[in-house]
Structure formats: structure tokens, C-alpha cells
Amino acid sequence: MKSRFIPLLLCAATCAYAQLGPNGATASFLGSLPPKPTADITSEQQSALEKELADVTTAFQSVKKHERAADADIFLKAVRYALEFHEWYDKKPEDGVKKATALLDEAKKRIESLKKNETPWVNGSGQKVLGFYSRIDDSPQPYGVEVPEGLEWGQGKKPIPMWIWLHGRGDTATDINFVYSRLMAKKPGQFQPAGTIVIHPFGRYCNGWKSAGETDVFEARDDATKRFNVDYNRIALAGFSMGGAGAWHLGAHYADQWACVHTGAGFADVKRYQKLTPDKYPNWYEQKLWGVYDVPDYVRNFYNVPLISYSGEIDAQRDSAEYMMEMLGKEGLHPPHFIGSGMGHKYHPETIKEVQKLVEEAVEKGKPSNRTKISLQYRSMRYNQIDWLSVSAVDELWADTRIAAEIKGDEVVISSKNVRCFDLVRLPVSDAEYSKLKYTVDGQVVDTSAVPAMKTKRRVFTRENGKWFLDEEGARVYGDQAFRHLKAGGTCIDDVFYDSFIFILPDGPCEHPAVDTWVKSESQHAIQRWRSLMRGDPMVMTASEFLEYAKKEHPKKQQASLVLWGDAKSNPLIATFLKDGQSPLVWQKDKVAIGAASFDASTHVPVISYPNYGIKRLRIQGDDQSGYQKFMTESGMIVINSGLTFREAHDRTNSLQNPKLPDWAILDITQPPNAESAGKVVAADFFDDRWQVKPNMPPVDSK
Numbered sequence: 001m002k003s004r005f006i007p008l009l010l011c012a013a014t015c016a017y018a019q020l021g022p023n024g025a026t027a028s029f030l031g032s033l034p035p036k037p038t039a040d041i042t043s044e045q046q047s048a049l050e051k052e053l054a055d056v057t058t059a060f061q062s063v064k065k066h067e068r069a070a071d072a073d074i075f076l077k078a079v080r081y082a083l084e085f086h087e088w089y090d091k092k093p094e095d096g097v098k099k100a101t102a103l104l105d106e107a108k109k110r111i112e113s114l115k116k117n118e119t120p121w122v123n124g125s126g127q128k129v130l131g132f133y134s135r136i137d138d139s140p141q142p143y144g145v146e147v148p149e150g151l152e153w154g155q156g157k158k159p160i161p162m163w164i165w166l167h168g169r170g171d172t173a174t175d176i177n178f179v180y181s182r183l184m185a186k187k188p189g190q191f192q193p194a195g196t197i198v199i200h201p202f203g204r205y206c207n208g209w210k211s212a213g214e215t216d217v218f219e220a221r222d223d224a225t226k227r228f229n230v231d232y233n234r235i236a237l238a239g240f241s242m243g244g245a246g247a248w249h250l251g252a253h254y255a256d257q258w259a260c261v262h263t264g265a266g267f268a269d270v271k272r273y274q275k276l277t278p279d280k281y282p283n284w285y286e287q288k289l290w291g292v293y294d295v296p297d298y299v300r301n302f303y304n305v306p307l308i309s310y311s312g313e314i315d316a317q318r319d320s321a322e323y324m325m326e327m328l329g330k331e332g333l334h335p336p337h338f339i340g341s342g343m344g345h346k347y348h349p350e351t352i353k354e355v356q357k358l359v360e361e362a363v364e365k366g367k368p369s370n371r372t373k374i375s376l377q378y379r380s381m382r383y384n385q386i387d388w389l390s391v392s393a394v395d396e397l398w399a400d401t402r403i404a405a406e407i408k409g410d411e412v413v414i415s416s417k418n419v420r421c422f423d424l425v426r427l428p429v430s431d432a433e434y435s436k437l438k439y440t441v442d443g444q445v446v447d448t449s450a451v452p453a454m455k456t457k458r459r460v461f462t463r464e465n466g467k468w469f470l471d472e473e474g475a476r477v478y479g480d481q482a483f484r485h486l487k488a489g490g491t492c493i494d495d496v497f498y499d500s501f502i503f504i505l506p507d508g509p510c511e512h513p514a515v516d517t518w519v520k521s522e523s524q525h526a527i528q529r530w531r532s533l534m535r536g537d538p539m540v541m542t543a544s545e546f547l548e549y550a551k552k553e554h555p556k557k558q559q560a561s562l563v564l565w566g567d568a569k570s571n572p573l574i575a576t577f578l579k580d581g582q583s584p585l586v587w588q589k590d591k592v593a594i595g596a597a598s599f600d601a602s603t604h605v606p607v608i609s610y611p612n613y614g615i616k617r618l619r620i621q622g623d624d625q626s627g628y629q630k631f632m633t634e635s636g637m638i639v640i641n642s643g644l645t646f647r648e649a650h651d652r653t654n655s656l657q658n659p660k661l662p663d664w665a666i667l668d669i670t671q672p673p674n675a676e677s678a679g680k681v682v683a684a685d686f687f688d689d690r691w692q693v694k695p696n697m698p699p700v701d702s703k
Contacts, residue, residue, distance in 0.1 A: 583610070
């Protein structure tokens with residue numbers, strides 16, 4: 001191992017940011033995701049594959065409800081998407097046809113086995129490719145598995161350890177190429193830990209392990225854990241390049257989930273990686289939104305998990321790791337940072353052995369099942385909890401928020417910054433010990449005698465006028481406001497796309513022709529954008545179709561967020577949202593307004609994300625109301641007129657695939673949608689922590 005303190009001047013002159021081109025693009029970027037084909041198949045080949053795909057898809061219907069149907073469905077989706085988006089990147093068209101045919105042949109074999117309730121492709125050792133249906137959009141998503149020779153696993157066997165390996169960026173690594181490479185893999189991956197399976201999530205293609213890519217990691221983990229009887233406390237997270245960025249991100253944001261985190265290269269924040277100077281900074285709210293993913297804002301979370309990093313000595317991405325070591329050091333953390341002597345963007349063959357040894361030791365030890373010491377740091381409310389500690393309210397949204405707690409005998413000692421209300425839930429102590437616990441928060445001993453301990457071992461603490469109180473259900477802060485809609489940090493429109501959602505299109509035309517044209521175009525763009533980049537078919541229906549759908553029992557979708565397109569005239573769900581009285585949005589025939597921001601409704605469109613307060617009270621005609629009311633009561637957020645807010649221009653580097661709009665914005669649609677935005681943003685802001693419009697809105701273009 002070489003010291004991480006080798007002067008950066010050693011490589012600055014020859015490799016500074018070599019992974020970025022003059023336009024900020026990664027070296028592999030070919031102008032779009034997915035790229036245009038390099039060896040497109042002929043129309044005859046296309047027709048033949050379409051026919052074969054249709055035949056196999058028909059055969060698949062007989063096993064569609066099988067528990068392991070996704071193991072076959074991943075091949076059908078891979079070929080379907082390749083045909084639709086022309087994802088052919090081989091030297092000649094015949095190579096692409098060969099891949100598609102191999103996948104369809106494998107699908108046929110698996111369908112026949114599923115008919116007999118057999119899954120032989122899972123058995124034994126070696127390379128495997130498996131699938132699961134994602135809770136986000138019910139799409140079949142693939143992942144690879146490496147099972148070492150001689151490893152005994154399964155029910156009745158001793159639980160086994162697992163590594164999750166996050167792959168690097170590959171612009172052409174769409175479903176067909178990822179699935180084929182895992183199916184035909186002959187060589188093992190970067191690491192071969194002893195007695196351990198390694199899984200390779202797809203990560204929804206090429207998004208830097210963010211958004212749906214983030215969810216994909218956990219769904220692949222959970223599917224593999226169930227199938228292979230994995231020890232939940234002995235799971236390591238690792239990756240290189242884009243995968244290293246993913247390991248930085250998921251390691252810091254979910255530090256209680258891993259026995260160890262290994263980061264190989266990879267970016268850690270936007271500003272430094274993009275070499276942005278103040279004159280190049282985006283507007284103020286996009287800078288705040290860097291706080292969703294930027295790892296330096298979550299650095300103290302590495303107190304909860306062992307971290308092992310690697311950089312090539314002359315790798316441009318080494319700078320990100322060095323910066324992270326600097327930030328970790330400021331917090332008193334000094335994890336090992338291995339330097340591969342003379343290496344560029346790859347592992348040194350000897351140094352990788354040292355890395356593997358340390359990760360294996362950490363995995364063998366496992367993450368603590370009863371953690372008594374916790375540290376949490378964050379900016380975005382998506383990441384406001386860790387293990388038995390969560391934050392419910394802060395003093396300033398998007399500010400650096402920190403809280404640490406430690407159980408010392410019969411005392412719980414907590415220190416905090418920017419925290420106004422927090423929960424301790426299911427503390428790892430016995431019932432007898434729990435009843436005797438004392439609590440000291442920021443040096444103050446809190447009186448707990450007036451509020452009995454809850455059956456769930458939950459304690460809620462609130463600071464009021466500089467003093468901490470034990471606060472049952474957080475009533476001092478929020479009264480009777482539902483806890484599920486609190487803002488314990490910053491939120492944004494993109495938050496809804498981490499989990500289940502439904503696109504709901506208008507039943508008819510909008511009030512104004514320009515708005516109607518924009519809604520039709522942008523709703524279709526959002527659907528296709530999701531399919532091409534996030535590799536799934538979102539659930540799409542009209543408002544009237546949704547009203548019928550919602551009457552029925554849909555356990556998997558009852559908490560889905562509703563993405564509504566149109567206006568009050570064209571979409572009755574939007575009309576109900578506007579009439580509820582709690583909606584901050586005013587949208588009339590002549591104007592669209594939020595707070596003091598008011599614009600001409602014929603040329604402006606609002607985009608907004610808001611809790612589902614009013615839609616759930618919508619009444620419809622008919623006798624069968626129970627299923628509908630249950631669906632609407634439990635559904636999540638409401639989004640109006642927006643899909644993912646980062647667009648095609650941001651795909652050139654994963655470091656730019658971040659949220660671009662806050663909780664709400666008003667767009668001037670006389671500026672046509674382009675690769676950077678859906679229109680000209682003329683007003684935008686975050687809501688306050690009670691989901692109210694803030695009185696003093698900064699100018700959109702301020703920095």
C-alpha cells in the first residue's frame with residue numbers, strides 16, 4: 001500500500017480530469033442515452049426478431065404469475081427495448097441478432113422450466129443472471145450473481161456473506177448487453193471473496209446509482225438475500241468508477257445497511273468534479289439540490305460503517321477520493337486509502353489483494369445487530385434517519401443537519417445541530433432496561449416522567465425556546481399534522497420517482513391550446529424518458545381510467561404517488577386538488593399563481609410536488625367506494641406536470657443527473673422545451689417545513 005499523502009502534483013500535469021471532455025462529458029458519451037446504433041440490424045432482421053419475440057411473449061403468459069417469472073421476463077424486456085430503441089452496438093448487425101436470439105432461447109428454456117415449477121438456472125455455482133419485479137413500476141429488472149465453487153447455500157444451510165458490486169459507466173450497457181454479458185460470462189468479476197456470493201445490480205442502466213438506480217440496488221439485494229439465504233449483517237457494498245461513485249453515495253446515505261463500504265475511484269460531489277467556479281454556478285435552488293447526493297454533506301455517517309478506498313496513483317478521479325479523505329479527516333475519521341502505484345483508472349494487481357483482505361475481515365465481523373452508537377448527517381429529508389434514530393423537524397431546511405446518540409448504561413446521550421425534533425425508535429435494549437433509561441440532549445437532562453414509554457419503544461424529543469422536551473407524537477411542533485407529511489429537511493419533485501408512481505393523463509383538452517400542446521408533448525417525453533433511461537414501463541392511464549382502477553384492491557399500488565398531467569379542465573384529479581383549500585396552487589382560466597408569483601395561464605404551466613391531502617377526499621359516482629377510498633387515503637405524493645427534472649443534456653456525465661427543480665416552479669412555455677428544461681423557469685422555490693409557500697422568494701436566477 002502506498003501512502004495516500006503522495007503529492008497530487010505527481011499527476012496533475014498529465015491526467016487532470018482526463019475522464020471529462022471539454023464539454024464536461026465522460027469519455028464514453030456518444031451524444032445520447034441510449035446512444036444511436038453503431039451496427040443497426042436490417043428491417044428483415046428486425047421483423048424476424050419481432051415475430052420471435054411475440055411468440056415467446058405469448059408463451060410467457062402461461063407462467064406470468066409464477067413467483068420467479070421475472071427470471072424469464074428480463075430476457076423479453078431486453079430484446080423488446082433493443083428493438084424499440086435500436087440498441088445495437090456490435091461490430092456488425094449479425095452480432096446483435098445473435099445476442100437477441102440467445103436471450104430469446106434462454107427465455108424459452110426458462111418458461112418451460114417454470115411450467116414445471118423448476119428453476120435450474122439458480123442451482124449450483126458459477127455465473128447467473130436473475131430478475132425481480134420492481135416496486136417502482138413493476139418492470140422486470142436483471143442482476144447478475146457469482147456463486148463460488150463449493151459454496152453451500154440455501155434454506156437449512158448456514159447464512160452466507162454477500163458483496164454488492166456496482167458497475168462502472170457504460171453508455172451501451174443497456175438491458176440486452178448487460179443481460180447477455182451476465183448470461184455468457186466466463187470470467188469472474190473484479191473481486192472473488194472466499195465463501196461469498198457477489199451480486200451485480202443493473203442499477204437501471206446509466207444514472208450514477210441515483211433515483212431508480214438507487215432503489216434497484218436494494219431490491220436486488222433483498223431478492224438475492226431471500227434466494228441465497230444471505231446473512232443480512234454481512235453484506236459489503238463496493239464499486240469502481242461510476243460504481244465507486246455509487247459506493248460513495250449509497251455508503252454514506254445508507255451507512256447502517258452495510259458491513260463495509262469500498263469505494264474505487266468515482267466522483268463524490270458536483271462542484272469539485274465539474275471544476276465549477278462561482279461564475280459557472282447554477283441558480284440558487286439547484287445548488288441547494290446538490291445536497292441530495294453530494295457525499296461531503298453526509299460524511300459523518302461513515303462513523304457507522306468501515307470505509308476502505310482505492311485510487312490509481314495517476315487516475316484523475318483520485319482527486320475526489322483525496323478530497324473525501326480531507327473531509328473525513330476534519331471529522332476525525334481516517335479510513336485507509338490505498339494508492340495503486342503507477343496505475344491510472346484501474347486496480348493495481350497487488351493492491352487489490354490488500355483491499356479485498358480488509359473488506360473480507362470487515363464482512364466476517366459483520367455490522368452490529370444491536371448498534372448502541374449512531375451518527376447521522378444529512379441535508380435532504382430522503383436520508384433523515386439511520387437505524388433507530390430519525391429527525392422529524394429542523395431549524396433550517398437544506399442546512400447541514402447532524403445528530404449523534406450513544407447508549408451508555410442507563411443513559412442515552414444525544415448531541416445535535418440544526419435539529420428541532422427527533423425520534424428514537426426500537427432502541428436495542430430490553431424492556432426492563434428501556435423503562436429505566438435517562439436522556440441527555442445537548443447537555444440537558446430531559447424529564448421523561450410525564451410521558452410513559454410507548455409499546456414500540458419510541459421517544460420523540462422536541463426543542464422549544466431553547467429547551468428540550470419529551471414530546472409525544474411531536475405535538476409541540478406539528479399539532480395534529482400527519483407525521484408522514486413532515487419535512488425534516490429538503491424535498492424536491494424528483495423524490496417521488498424513487499418509489500411507486502402512476503402517470504395519470506388528462507381525459508380531454510386543456511383550457512388553452514398552448515398548454516394543451518405542451519402537456520401532450522411533455523407527458524409523452526416523461527414516459528419515454530423513463531423508459532429509455534430508467535428502463536421500465538411506467539403505469540400510465542387517463543384520469544377516468546384511474547378512477548375505475550382505484551375502486552379495486554391494489555395492495556402493491558395503494559401507496560403510489562400520483563403524477564397528474566393537464567389542468568383543471570382536462571384532469572378532474574387536478575381540479576379536486578385545486579378546490580381542496582389546502583392547495584398552495586391557484587390555477588384559473590386567466591392566471592396561474594403560487595404565493596406572490598402570478599402569471600398568464602395561457603402561456604405558463606405550474607409543476608409541483610405536494611402531499612396528498614385533498615385528492616383522497618374526491619368522491620365518485622357508484623356503489624363500490626371502499627377500495628377506492630382506501631387507495632386514495634394511502635396514496636403518497638401528488639406531482640403535477642413533471643417527470644424527472646434532469647434531462648438529456650445532463651446525461652453526458654452522471655455527476656449532472658441530479659434534481660433540477662425544487663418543490664414547485666412555474667414555466668413560461670413560450671420558450672419551447674429543450675434538452676435542459678421543459679420551459680423557462682420564471683418562479684421556483686421550496687415549501688417550508690409545513691408545506692406552506694415561503695413569503696420571501698429569491699429571484700430564480702440568483703446564486
